[in-house]
Amino acid sequence: MANLLTDRAFWVNYWERKKGLAVQLPSNYLFHRQLADVIEKHNVKTAIELGGFPGYYAVFLKKYFKLDVTLLDYFVHPPVVNELLQKNDLSAKDIHIIETDLFNYEPEQQYDLVLSCGLIEHFNDTADIINRHIAFVKPGGTLFITLPNFKAVNGWFQKNFDKENYDKHNIDSMNPELLKSICETAGLKDVKAGYFGRFSVWLEDESQKSAGVRLFKKMVWVSGKIFTKLIPFESQGLSPYIILQARK
Template sequence: MDNLLTDRQFWVNYWESKTGLSVNIPANYLFHKELASIINTQNVKTAIELGGFPGYYAVFLKKYFKLDVTLLDYFVHQPVTNSLLQANNLKESDIHIIETDLFNHKEVQQYDLVLSCGLIEHFNDTADIIQRHIDFVKPGGTLFITLPNFKALNGWFQKSFDKDNYDKHNISCMDPDLLAGICQSAGLKVKQAKYFGYFSLWLENEKQKPAGVRLFKKSVWLAGKLFTKVFAFNSRQLSPYIILEAVKPK
């Protein structure tokens, strides 16, 4: 089976369908506490975001932590990234950009922090794509991976109302124990592998969905938010994300 669940044209179409990409990244951006803890305790100076176009986390790390940051993706539309940098009072030179296919990239520099947010689930061979992340991690450095949890209610929404998008994801990899096991087998020390977040729902290009779908999604979203405000806990059934943090031995 082909390892790729998407191709370059998919991502060209995906990003060309988006508007409002140049946003001001806030200090409390998603996963900010986890990233701050890694940076402050591990003396992180360099970082690379894999598969991260237009570079939200690269911008976040440069803007708030002044790291030496690189963005690697096999689709980078430079004007979009430049506009994002400008929206966050950064210069074009503040982020190193590598536009390449991760599977053909030979000259691998290593970094204190290697992260991807929503990348590994687009590949069938989870161990292989994680190993490609690990190759970028310095000895003593940290690997930080996040991905959506489509085994939760949010996944049912994707499958029911956006099957094409759902089918672009490897659902079987959405398992913290599986991810932890892959890292342990590669010799890393797993700091955490868990479901993350109390509840959320989203649909790609939601404004293009029928009004009934949008209303139903909003109703369930509100009900879920009220429920998890009272009963706040991470769970496979409701948490929208999975996070993995592991350290490579020195």
Template sequence: MSNLLTDRQFWVNYWESKTGLSVSIPENYLFHQQLGDLIRQQNVKNAIELGGFPGYYAVFLRKYFQLDVTLLDYFVHQPVTNALLEANQLKASDIHVIETDLFKYVPEKQYDLVLSCGLIEHFNDTADIINRHIAFVKPGGSLFITLPNFKALNGWFQKTFDRENYDKHNIDCMDPKLLQQICEQAGLKVLQSRYFGRFSIWFENEQQKPLGVRLLKKSSWLAGKLLTRVFPFDSQALSPYIILEARKPL
């Protein structure tokens, strides 16, 4: 079985279907608190975002923490990234861009922080893709990975109403204990590997869904938000994300 659940054409089609990509990244961007704490505590100076086109987290780290940032992805359409940078009052030179196949690329340097958000779940061999992340982490550096939790209610919506998108994801990797085990076997110290977030549901290209599906999604979203406001806790059943933070020993 191929390790890839997607190919380059999938991502070309995916990004070409998107509009409004050049947005101003807010200071309270998703995972801002976790990243901010990590950067301050570890005195992070440089970072690389893997599989992050068009570069939202690279822009976030440059804009609010002035890190020396690199974006690496299999598919990079530079005009889109440049427009994103401009929308955030940054220059093209503020982010280093590497367009390459992660499975063929040998890291030329290592970084204080290596992160990916929504990457590892597109591969069958979870240990392999995580170890490719670890190769970029310098001794004493940090690994920060997030991915969706399709074992939650959100995953039921994806599986039921968007099976094509659901099948592009490795559901088995959406397991905090598995992710922790892989990192520990690689010699890293795991600081957190857990479900994250109160509740959320989303669709790709939602406006293309039938009206009844959109209404069901909206009513479920409202009910879930109300429930988790009254009973705020992270859980496999409701949390939309998984977060992993680990450190490579010196």
């Protein structure tokens, strides 16, 4: 599948090396304000998280907003999901799970809220993957997509200290104007796309990096945080994320 920058083996390896996946999700989880605004403004009752194993956002939406939630991914390891649910005082019956290849699946239902966080940038054809999201959105429903901004300082870190991970991302997709135009072409309305977060840098499997790299990363992180606290703004060069929102 030429459109895909990763394969199942990549994700199996990625998740199997992760430790401590079952965590208590706080009420101020990343993007909580934006999601709360969508849910309250549009009376959201149902939601699906695409490509979201182990289901942090599906669990978050169930725990704090009592939504009817579904997790769809083509790699789902139930014990990990169940442990995450238990950690958040939920059970297996609180979340629907669909384990399937998004490219070979026709939505059996549509949802008030369709979200993915860190998914679309793993595909070469950005318009195609966004349109596959749109197929799950009810008329009047909301599309909510976030992705990392590797055109910022954080991307420089990935490229120089974790090139293998960097190459699994479609950097061209990290363009708010491109994302907005795709949604507008698809006929969506109230389309908004922009940078989110003042500053952050991270590295996958940071504990395995050299002491020098970890120290350098910490110095840059602290410096960036201080700078953007004194002069708060969001920008292509510093913001770690991009958010896309639209209604069908």
